[in-house]
Amino acid sequence: MGISKSFPGVRALDDVHIDLRHGEVLALVGENGAGKSTLMKLLAGIYQPDAGTMELEGAPMSPAGPRQANELGISVIHQEFHLMPDLTVAQNIFIGREPRRASLIRDDELERRAGLLFERLGIPLDPRQPVSHLSVAGQQMVEIAKALSFDARVLIMDEPTAALTETEVATLFRIVRDFVSPRTGVIYVSHRMEEVKEISDRITVLRDGHYVDTMPTAETATRQVIAAMVGRQLEVGVRPDPAAPDPAEREVVLSVRGLTTRKLLKDVSFDLHRGEILGFAGLMGAGRTEVARAIIGADRSTGVVEVKGKRVAVRNPADAVRNGIGYLSEDRKRYGLLLDQDVVRNVMLSSLPGMTRAGFVRDLDGRRVARQMVDQLAIRTPSVTQTTKNLSGGNQQKVVLAKWLVRDCDVLIVDEPTRGIDVGAKDEIYGLLTSLAAQGKSIIVISSELPEVLRLADRIVVMCEGRITGTLANADATQHDIMELATRFGADHLITTGDAE
Amino acid sequence: MTTKTTATKRTPTRFGNRQQLQQILAFAGLVVIFGFFSFASPYFLDWANVKGILLATAVTGIMALGATFVIATGGIDLSVGTGMTLCSVMTGVFLANLGLPLVVGVLGGLAVGALIGLLNGLNVSYLRLPPFIATLAMMMVAQGLSLVISGTKPIYFSDVAGFDELAGGELIPGLPNAVLIFFAAAAIAGVVLSKTLTGRYALSIGSNEEATAISGVDVRRWKVVIYVVAGLFTGLAGVVMASRLNSAQPGLGLGYELEAIAAVVIGGTSLRGGKATILGTVIGALIMATLTNGLRIMSIPQEWQKVAVGIVIVLAVYADILRRGKEA
Numbered sequence: 001m002g003i004s005k006s007f008p009g010v011r012a013l014d015d016v017h018i019d020l021r022h023g024e025v026l027a028l029v030g031e032n033g034a035g036k037s038t039l040m041k042l043l044a045g046i047y048q049p050d051a052g053t054m055e056l057e058g059a060p061m062s063p064a065g066p067r068q069a070n071e072l073g074i075s076v077i078h079q080e081f082h083l084m085p086d087l088t089v090a091q092n093i094f095i096g097r098e099p100r101r102a103s104l105i106r107d108d109e110l111e112r113r114a115g116l117l118f119e120r121l122g123i124p125l126d127p128r129q130p131v132s133h134l135s136v137a138g139q140q141m142v143e144i145a146k147a148l149s150f151d152a153r154v155l156i157m158d159e160p161t162a163a164l165t166e167t168e169v170a171t172l173f174r175i176v177r178d179f180v181s182p183r184t185g186v187i188y189v190s191h192r193m194e195e196v197k198e199i200s201d202r203i204t205v206l207r208d209g210h211y212v213d214t215m216p217t218a219e220t221a222t223r224q225v226i227a228a229m230v231g232r233q234l235e236v237g238v239r240p241d242p243a244a245p246d247p248a249e250r251e252v253v254l255s256v257r258g259l260t261t262r263k264l265l266k267d268v269s270f271d272l273h274r275g276e277i278l279g280f281a282g283l284m285g286a287g288r289t290e291v292a293r294a295i296i297g298a299d300r301s302t303g304v305v306e307v308k309g310k311r312v313a314v315r316n317p318a319d320a321v322r323n324g325i326g327y328l329s330e331d332r333k334r335y336g337l338l339l340d341q342d343v344v345r346n347v348m349l350s351s352l353p354g355m356t357r358a359g360f361v362r363d364l365d366g367r368r369v370a371r372q373m374v375d376q377l378a379i380r381t382p383s384v385t386q387t388t389k390n391l392s393g394g395n396q397q398k399v400v401l402a403k404w405l406v407r408d409c410d411v412l413i414v415d416e417p418t419r420g421i422d423v424g425a426k427d428e429i430y431g432l433l434t435s436l437a438a439q440g441k442s443i444i445v446i447s448s449e450l451p452e453v454l455r456l457a458d459r460i461v462v463m464c465e466g467r468i469t470g471t472l473a474n475a476d477a478t479q480h481d482i483m484e485l486a487t488r489f490g491a492d493h494l495i496t497t498g499d500a501e
Numbered sequence: 502m503t504t505k506t507t508a509t510k511r512t513p514t515r516f517g518n519r520q521q522l523q524q525i526l527a528f529a530g531l532v533v534i535f536g537f538f539s540f541a542s543p544y545f546l547d548w549a550n551v552k553g554i555l556l557a558t559a560v561t562g563i564m565a566l567g568a569t570f571v572i573a574t575g576g577i578d579l580s581v582g583t584g585m586t587l588c589s590v591m592t593g594v595f596l597a598n599l600g601l602p603l604v605v606g607v608l609g610g611l612a613v614g615a616l617i618g619l620l621n622g623l624n625v626s627y628l629r630l631p632p633f634i635a636t637l638a639m640m641m642v643a644q645g646l647s648l649v650i651s652g653t654k655p656i657y658f659s660d661v662a663g664f665d666e667l668a669g670g671e672l673i674p675g676l677p678n679a680v681l682i683f684f685a686a687a688a689i690a691g692v693v694l695s696k697t698l699t700g701r702y703a704l705s706i707g708s709n710e711e712a713t714a715i716s717g718v719d720v721r722r723w724k725v726v727i728y729v730v731a732g733l734f735t736g737l738a739g740v741v742m743a744s745r746l747n748s749a750q751p752g753l754g755l756g757y758e759l760e761a762i763a764a765v766v767i768g769g770t771s772l773r774g775g776k777a778t779i780l781g782t783v784i785g786a787l788i789m790a791t792l793t794n795g796l797r798i799m800s801i802p803q804e805w806q807k808v809a810v811g812i813v814i815v816l817a818v819y820a821d822i823l824r825r826g827k828e829a
Contacts, residue, residue, distance in 0.1 A: 296715070298714075298715065316714070316719060316721075317714050317715050317716070317717050317718075318714075318717050318718060318719035318720075318722075320717065321716070321717025322717070326717070327715060329715060334709075334711055334712065335711050335712050335715045336712055336715070337709065337712055338705055338708035338709050338712060338713070338775070339708065339709065340708055340775050340776065341704070341705070341708050341775070345701075345704075345705070349705060349712075349713065349716045349718070350716040350717045350718075352698055352701060352702075352718075353698060356697075356698065359697055359698075360692075360696045360697060361696050361697065361698065361701055363696075403716065407717070
């Protein structure tokens with residue numbers, strides 16, 4: 001009973017079959033573009049299959065929409081949040097099913113029910129808070145609570161831990177385990193092998209829209225799973241030999257002194273050398289992204305920024321780019337891409353003034369450059385005129401990276417460069433950043449995944465609560481050292497670690 | 502993650518040029534409307550009538566060209582109607598009252614348009630007013646100023662030699678200059694929108710303003726430039742209007758902005774920004790004028806003409822939504 005789904009020019013799923021048993025957590029893994037999200041959307045009734053059937057407890061099932069899927073007992077937690085920021089937590093959870101009396105909404109009852117739900121799930125949230133006041137993790141918890149507020153028999157989660165810290169992940173896993181009973185099951189979509197190993201009973205692997213294999217988690221090594229996903233052996237987390245001479249001995253390209261913002265940053269100072277990859281580690285909310293945004297002038301700050309020894313005034317990102325500083329945001333959909341425009345336009349966006357003749361944009365050059373980038377970065381797209389919203393996450397990230405490569409900035413700040421990207425694409429991006437540094441570019445890598453920082457960085461700056469608490473050379477840094485510095489001020493949550501130790 | 506590429510390479514013609522399809526659709530609509538009226542009324546295809554349609558398109562069309570740039574950024578420009586009037590009146594002041602040379606007066610009219618755009622742009626960019634509010638305010642200011650400056654009376658250009666020839670003359674016999682000016686302006690607008698930084702950034706800002714800013718584009722400055730470009734078209738519309746009427750009518754203009762916006766929307770430009778074509782706007786403006794003209798020829802009362810235009814707007818935008826839904 002293979003299931004298939006095509007999009008214009010793209011066959012997203014081809015004869016895929018999965019089965020979820022009562023009382024189990026089934027992990028669904030695969031590279032970006034493997035078809036996990038499409039499969040989920042079929043189950044959730046967002047898409048309809050072109051061929052194939054679905055059954056729920058032996059009865060044929062074909063939800064015509066998300067609402068009907070909910071009524072059948074299928075609840076989905078999507079990677080992207082679907083919350084109304086100005087409504088309260090309780091209003092969000094019960095949207096569309098508000099308790100009413102004489103057609104007036106009973107907010108007290110709404111809040112009471114949300115409170116009960118949180119109590120049952122052990123989530124410490126105030127139902128009356130507007131969602132916009134919550135952290136990303138808090139919003140994730142609201143999504144989970146909303147999904148579980150239906151009488152769900154099947155819970156589907158897409159990368160639920162992408163934005164969570166370790167303690168929050170532990171809370172999530174507890175909720176998942178509580179949920180699983182002889183009449184329920186969970187489909188857990190994730191890139192994080194460590195979590196998959198911890199939470200799942202069986203693992204189903206998809207690749208390129210095809211079904212590959214289903215394996216019992218307990219009897220399967222992580223390497224086997226990854227091999228099935230990418231179809232080749234993959235070394236994760238091995239750092240290439242450090243460059244010689246030591247980049248930290250070379251001239252300083254970017255010097256930051258006393259960077260301070262009203263909200264968070266206090267006296268942040270560091271140097272970035274030519275050809276160096278400088279890692280920024282820290283817990284969520286430590287201020288790493290804020291440092292980047294202050295440097296590029298996206299947020300206001302005080303302090304001195306020097307590029308190649310000259311003090312520069314950076315009032316906005318345009319000034320930053322003019323001074324050779326590019327920033328690749330952690331949120332590529334919001335700050336990275338023109339989603340409804342094609343690859344060419346996205347790749348050219350930062351470099352347009354240099355690509356004009358007599359005031360006219362040279363589109364042919366842009367197209368040629370875009371093709372070159374597609375080849376160089378192995379961007380998987382039918383053509384350079386493909387709209388970027390139709391690309392997978394990893395390929396979108398490569399398009400954003402291509403934009404900065406075309407601009408040829410001396411300093412590149414990459415914020416969570418591999419977030420939501422599969423291991424194969426991750427490895428490609430690591431290789432790319434390393435080779436850029438070898439060509440003399442200076443790179444700041446902000447990452448929540450310690451193995452990623454250790455894999456890439458020559459030196460590691462650790463931040464905690466808006467300050468730099470230490471700078472380590474990679475050679476003597478361990479995850480333990482970084483963690484210690486990252487929690488120097490006694491923060492109560494821990495960093496998320498990846499699967500390499 | 503929703504898509505996966507197949508090995509086959511796709512040619513750009515089928516998928517990449519959705520905007521062409523959009524224009525073909527709008528153009529087909531225009532042909533249908535044209536066909537219907539020429540069937541319904543023997544006078545419709547008369548050259549004098551077709552000329553009338555083109556003339557009626559010219560002023561709204563020029564305003565719509567400017568509005569297309571602002572709408573491409575995801576903004577809206579409500580000031581093009583009364584702004585056009587203010588430009589007419591100021592052209593009258595320059596030429597009829599002050600007796601300045603013709604060229605200076607015309608350039609002065611354009612400059613007033615640019616100034617309106619500049620103020621709109623500064624208000625939107627640096628005071629961070631929503632475009633709707635900034636241009637609504639400008640709409641009122643321009644209307645008020647037109648009446649104050651003219652003393653609520655029309656300014657006549659009877660003593661300004663050659664001014665009425667600007668739009669009313671026929672460089673190409675049989676075709677009024679106003680129509681030529683409209684098509685020339687459309688050609689320029691088309692090149693600016695698709696081939697220059699101004700146009701490219703307008704579409705980028707409309708697609709994703711934050712990403713455009715992070716990419717190193719000085720969004721605030723470029724928005725001002727875009728509003729100034731829109732203002733220049735407003736100025737041109739004002740001059741053409743004044744020349745056609747051989748007078749500046751301070752009471753006119755209110756409501757023209759909505760017709761201009763309607764033309765842009767019928768042409769397939771998205772009010773959310775990021776998608777816009779000049780050809781679409783030209784076709785949209787032609788559809789509006791053809792419809793009004795045809796209904797009038799069929800002796801349908803003016804009140805009902807408005808109803809018909811409203812229905813056409815709904816149909817046009819709904820057709821666009823349907824088509825997009827299929828492609829998504």
